[in-house]
Amino acid sequence: MTAQPSAAPSATPATAPDDDAPAARVRSAPLILSAPAALLFAALVLTPLFLTALLSFNEFDHMTGRTGGFTLEHYRSVLTDSYYLEIFLRTFRVSALATAICVVIGVPEAYILSRMGNPWRSVFLLVVLAPLLVSVVVRAFGWSMLLGPEGPINAALVALGVGRVRMLYGEGTVIVALVHVMLPFMVIPVWTSLQKLDPAVEQAALSFGASRATAIVRVVAPQILPGILSGSLIVFGLSASAFAIPGLLGGRRLKMVATVVYDQYLSDLNWPMGAAVAVLLLTANLIIMLTYHRVVEGHYRRRLG
């Protein structure tokens, strides 16, 4: 993986030293080529981010609304208010659980998928990816209809004599729906790293008398760890900032950070406060993900390159 990019620059010094104009062009080529994407990124991601950060320092008054100026008041109130802390903790707990469940379901799913014969493999890959084609909102509504008090599950429970069970507006429901939405983001990177695996390596483990389970745990799993790692980062990041699922399935009571931001902006009209919460979410997310990345990957860097 690392050998290929390094090979390209090493080829450039081979050009004669007197015609350095083409050499300079070659050297600036990466910059020029990545410029459009960089500009787009700056315009669409960095600018709003920067404006949001600025906004979070503005003063706010419930009577007069936003009033310019500079204050750290919003950060102070978020960080000291147990209401917000609880929401942050809930968000990360729910995201971590959803990620863990995605690993537990998604990794074996990807493994089984990679072992399937050809017609079935394509069919099931499509089944796994199909949910991505349906809007998250539609899927959230699907879950709320399914789990609602008049939904088929409750109808079945009533018919069985168990009685109605309240399933909506709980953490469990949000987690289940998040897992449903995020699973493809776990399966795809794991599947990709499984594709890169030499099947002979697993066979080698079997040839030494390892059981199938041992071969998977000792030989396959460590090699697809980078895939699991990136899958977890994607799932965690998307879950922690998810809006539609907790918004529709968590109800008014079970708030997550993204729904709080929404409330601040649109119900309380306290934009600076919403911005401060958003910035804090981003920061916390970054810290958690970078730490996770460091711990897991640092552990395996030398081995897998």
Added chain:
Amino acid sequence: MSFLELKNITKRYGPMTAVGDISLSVEKGEFVSLLGPSGCGKTTTLQMIAGFVEPSAGTIRLDGRDITRAKANSRGLGIVFQSYALFPHMTVFDNVSFGLEMQRVPKGERKPRVEEALALVHLSPYAGRYPRELSGGQRQRVALARALVIRPPVLLLDEPLSNLDAKLREAMQFELRDIQRKVGTTTVMVTHDQSEAFSISDRVVVMEAGRITQIDQPYRIYEHPQTEFISRFVGKTNLLPGTVTAATAGGASVSLAGIRVDVETAGLSAGETVTLCIRPEKLRLTAPTQGLLTGRVADRYFLGSQWLYHIDGPLGTLMAVTPNDGSTPVETGAPVGLDWSPAVVRIHRGTLAEAPDPALEVAG
């Protein structure tokens, strides 16, 4: 009753037959090499013995037990894969130790055995490295050590030495042979390299397009190739088309484009079309006009211990190899005579099946 027995083994991939109806018996403690051109089904055969490819038909028996459908992890074979298949996330030491661990060898016993195996392949200083930090040849030796360390009853080696330099390769060949003699490991080795196959095997199996064409001792394969393909694939050879003119007391007399030569093969009848095979090292260079043929040196190549001459003559270009005894070689363009004794000529009946494939000649 042989130790490892393949009976009418066939493997088809869709309409393509990778291995077609091969049968092979290997005795306990025997060293057998599968030799054949690329794509002839050697790896497929080995993988069927190993249990990673399921035969489409036929049976495989190991020590009297039918293992045709047995799980790969119940066969207890030591395997070196063509692609090495090292565990990339484990150090060299752990790679070698893995098999012992699976066999539940106590921890204290593992370390000395791993070290011994690594010393055998000259890799002791590399025990702490990861596979990706090794050269190709070093990886290959890890694969070898990993298979040897578990002391399996059967070793399956898929081109285990292909990536080593000549000296190391020779050293490893002798090690393999030595281990196999001492421990009595039954070994099946796949190789492209015929000198490797010849030097360490008890018997050589020549494969061609998914079939076995000859199973014999190395010496006999070389001296008595049963088909023209083998004579071309194994070593270099001169193939001369001719017609039998008469059966004689000692064999027959054959006309090669008008030149009469004697051969010692019995059972030929006059008028039959035959192909004569003469190994280049069995041709003797003589003074011009003194041999059976006269020709001119078109090219000469220095091979170290030998000289290889291409000699243009009435039968086309012939190859002759003479030992480098320190004397001055014949100059390019000089006329020479070619001579041989009737005993060295092998006969294949019929005409040349196809034009000699230059690629195969080079491989030899």
